[in-house]
Amino acid sequence: MEVAPPLGMLAELTHRCPLHCPYCSNPVELVARAAELTTDQWLGVLDAARDIGVLQVHMSGGEPLARPDLPVLVSRAADLGCYVNLVTSGLGLTAARLDDLVDRGLAHVQLSVQGADAARADRIAGTRAHAHKLTAAALVKERDLPLTVNVVLHKANHDVGALIALAEQMGADRLELANTQYYGWALRNREALMPTPAQLAAAEPVVRAETERLRGVMEIVYVVADYYEPYPKPCMYGWGARQLTVAPNGDVLPCPAASVITTLPIENVLSRPLKEIWYDSESFNSYRGEDWMREPCRTCDRKAVDFGGCRCQAFQLLGDAAATDPVCSRSPDRGVVDLLLEAPAARPEFVMRGPAVAR
Amino acid sequence: MPGKPKLRKGVRLTFDKTRDTHVLLFPEGVLVPNSTAAAVLSLCDGESTVEEIAAVLARRYQGVRAQDVTDVLARLESRRVVEWK
Numbered sequence: 001m002e003v004a005p006p007l008g009m010l011a012e013l014t015h016r017c018p019l020h021c022p023y024c025s026n027p028v029e030l031v032a033r034a035a036e037l038t039t040d041q042w043l044g045v046l047d048a049a050r051d052i053g054v055l056q057v058h059m060s061g062g063e064p065l066a067r068p069d070l071p072v073l074v075s076r077a078a079d080l081g082c083y084v085n086l087v088t089s090g091l092g093l094t095a096a097r098l099d100d101l102v103d104r105g106l107a108h109v110q111l112s113v114q115g116a117d118a119a120r121a122d123r124i125a126g127t128r129a130h131a132h133k134l135t136a137a138a139l140v141k142e143r144d145l146p147l148t149v150n151v152v153l154h155k156a157n158h159d160v161g162a163l164i165a166l167a168e169q170m171g172a173d174r175l176e177l178a179n180t181q182y183y184g185w186a187l188r189n190r191e192a193l194m195p196t197p198a199q200l201a202a203a204e205p206v207v208r209a210e211t212e213r214l215r216g217v218m219e220i221v222y223v224v225a226d227y228y229e230p231y232p233k234p235c236m237y238g239w240g241a242r243q244l245t246v247a248p249n250g251d252v253l254p255c256p257a258a259s260v261i262t263t264l265p266i267e268n269v270l271s272r273p274l275k276e277i278w279y280d281s282e283s284f285n286s287y288r289g290e291d292w293m294r295e296p297c298r299t300c301d302r303k304a305v306d307f308g309g310c311r312c313q314a315f316q317l318l319g320d321a322a323a324t325d326p327v328c329s330r331s332p333d334r335g336v337v338d339l340l341l342e343a344p345a346a347r348p349e350f351v352m353r354g355p356a357v358a359r
Numbered sequence: 360m361p362g363k364p365k366l367r368k369g370v371r372l373t374f375d376k377t378r379d380t381h382v383l384l385f386p387e388g389v390l391v392p393n394s395t396a397a398a399v400l401s402l403c404d405g406e407s408t409v410e411e412i413a414a415v416l417a418r419r420y421q422g423v424r425a426q427d428v429t430d431v432l433a434r435l436e437s438r439r440v441v442e443w444k
Contacts, residue, residue, distance in 0.1 A: 005377055007389045053377040055389050081373055083384035108369055108386045146369030146386055173368070174386060219439065 001289040005053025010245040017062040018091045020126030022350035024185040031248040039069040048274035050080040060087035078105020090136030109140045110148040116162035126352045137170035148174040154193035160203045164210045178223035183257035192348045232309025232325035239287035252277045257312040261321045296330045362443045365405030399431045405444045
């Protein structure tokens with residue numbers, strides 16, 4: 001098959017993070033500081049990424065501001081002609097740091113928000129974070145940079161009306177309201193995070209009305225809770241189709257969660273050129289295109305719409321990354337998801353994300 | 360049309376050597392405009408009217424009408440690439 005060049009790269013500069021969110025989608029086993037790529041190694045990754053066609057670089061983590069060399073990396077990505085996005089908790093973002101990053105070519109900030117009010121947000125973040133986020137949003141707006149606010153929705157914060165009002169007050173240009181996906185640490189908290197059918201039903205008309213009211217002012221992107229849906233999400237718009245992720249240690253992943261697929265032979269930028277990994281590696285080619293699909297995907301009229309859904313979800317729930325995403329109502333394994341939804345609605349406590357392993 | 364078109368805040372038009380084409384970069388992703396759209400976008404400076412843009416393009420390409428420019432801009436506005444000043 002014809003493989004197109006990648007459009008975007010998620011550069012996970014570090015797994016270190018000041019927050020302890022129970023919905024964290026980073027792996028249970030985090031990359032320790034000592035194993036992170038050096039500045040020169042990241043500069044090489046940026047050069048190689050632009051060379052194979054990457055146009056958008058998302059500086060992410062953990063908290064990318066935890067890397068003192070972030071300004072140098074932003075400069076390089078911007079100088080290469082990439083659109084540079086900072087994906088941040090807002091903690092550690094000061095006027096001076098932001099001025100410097102904007103001077104170096106930062107184009108956009110994506111700020112996470114944990115809840116509509118400080119008490120709830122701080123409980124979910126596991127630290128006093130909310131006030132910092134209001135400050136960070138103001139700093140971004142003062143510099144007239146586009147701002148996206150991102151909220152991971154779950155049982156304990158599913159108040160979309162109040163969240164939309166907050167984002168509006170923060171001056172966001174875009175608001176992403178994304179129901180939790182259960183990868184990495186979040187899978188441990190699935191029962192505590194899973195929104196109820198009543199919450200989802202209540203949210204839907206609010207999102208619809210507010211999207212209309214705010215048209216032209218703030219774009220609202222609502223990501224549905226896929227366990228409740230009849231069809232899977234078009235995960236990554238296809239495996240190895242548009243984007244790649246580089247983990248803090250240089251591991252290159254077809255999607256940010258792909259390390260959950262323990263059968264996947266993951267490659268590293270330190271041992272193989274990025275170009276070869278994108279075009280020739282087993283990890284990127286395993287689920288690329290449609291040839292890997294079995295029934296019911298192979299003959300399905302939706303295979304070009306959702307690409308068989310999420311490989312990570314198939315692996316996590318069925319132990320087989322080449323299976324149809326069991327969220328799909330046409331999957332013979334949909335019952336696995338239904339069982340999870342039918343489980344008694346206990347309200348277990350969150351298992352908060354601990355500090356990064358020190359190894 | 361209601362004024363002068365400009366790229367929305369955060370939208371950048373640039374040339375990508377890898378793909379040998381103009382690309383539009385913005386927070387949501389990347390768009391590859393066709394050559395007509397790229398030509399129009401490169402003139403969307405927030406200072407020029409649709410008529411002025413059409414006049415510049417008409418000097419470069421035959422048979423460009425203001426309505427063509429308006430149509431291109433309407434599509435780009437719906438993709439949140441262009442706004443009016």
